[in-house]
Amino acid sequence: MNQLELANAIAQELQIGGYDADRFLKVTLEKIISTVTTNQPVELQGFGTFAMRPNAPRTGTSPATGEPFNVPARWSASFKIDKAFKERVEAVPLDQSSPTVSPGTISDIIAPGDKPYYFTVEFSDDVGIKASTIGGKNSELGELDVRVTGPNGFNQLTRATRTKTTADKKGRIVTYAVGAPGGVWDFTANGQYQIDLLEAQVSDLMGNFLSSTTVGNFNVAIPGGSGGI
Structure with a gap:
């Protein structure tokens, strides 16, 4: 107010x-x-x-x-x-509800290249997201908080590269980066990739953690025979 x-x-x-x-x-x-x-x-x-x-x-x-x-x-x-x-x-009851996560900007890859793929994820909460838990800092194993899996056994932990506060000052919009399979996005990487949030990594200010969930998907659809840049 x-x-x-x-x-x-x-x-x-x-x-x-x-x-x-x-x-x-x-x-x-x-x-x-x-x-x-x-x-x-x-x-x-x-x-x-x-x-x-x-x-x-x-x-x-x-x-x-x-x-x-x-x-x-x-x-x-x-x-x-x-x-x-x-x-x-x-006397105000403590917030015991977990934050929510939703896909932000997730687009398909349609051209070859060797740069990381960037996408955004939005974390929301009535009280506020604990920024220090974003990017896997909470994990005892030092793992990151979002995993991308895809064709040919692709399995990679992503890295948070940027965090921005939402308009209500309580949530966070996080940009993640994932590297290309074998170092290049080309037709051999074609298929659907799944973005998953890992269990108990991101929390709100009251210590309520998000459960593992699928955030979204993106497709790689590069014309056959295209080489990397």
């Missing part, structure tokens, strides 16, 4: 106009900010306390060069959640 959506919810709850609700919200937030920045805490019963606190000067280390540098003293904002608010949050 963003600020506009919150203002609309207030308008509906109080049965007032949207302009009045938006103005009320903006004045309230500005009053909290202006009070806190005079070093006076704002305590909202049942919600929490807004305040600012000093941070003493310190010496940091540059991650790029390893050289020390001085960090000056500064103020920082803080929020301490109220006990009643905390108890309501902790």
Whole structure:
């Protein structure tokens, strides 16, 4: 929920106009900010306390060069959640449903070449996908999380090459790469290839893992006699 959506919810709850609700919200937030920045805490019963606190000067280390540098003293904002608010949050039932997986961009191969084949897979969840489990990092054997099988005994673990957050900020769109059989896509590789997610590799932020499943298929249909590039 963003600020506009919150203002609309207030308008509906109080049965007032949207302009009045938006103005009320903006004045309230500005009053909290202006009070806190005079070093006076704002305590909202049942919600929490807004305040600012000093941070003493310190010496940091540059991650790029390893050289020390001085960090000056500064103020920082803080929020301490109220006990009643905390108890309501902790009472929310834990999400126990597994994420879902769906095919993204999966196209057929119709021309010879020696480059990897790229396809995308989308992972979705109501809470959020744990990004560190994508690409096989969870596997004790160091295996990757998606396998491609096909004609002539083709069996290859793919590599995640790119991860992008979905529009709702909870899912991930992952680009995978699979190498060509024998190093080249040509007519000898023709046939249907199956993309499978491996068991218990990708999870959401609550630790619910996806079961193994077939994500999709692609076909290699290169004219006979075509050689590799």
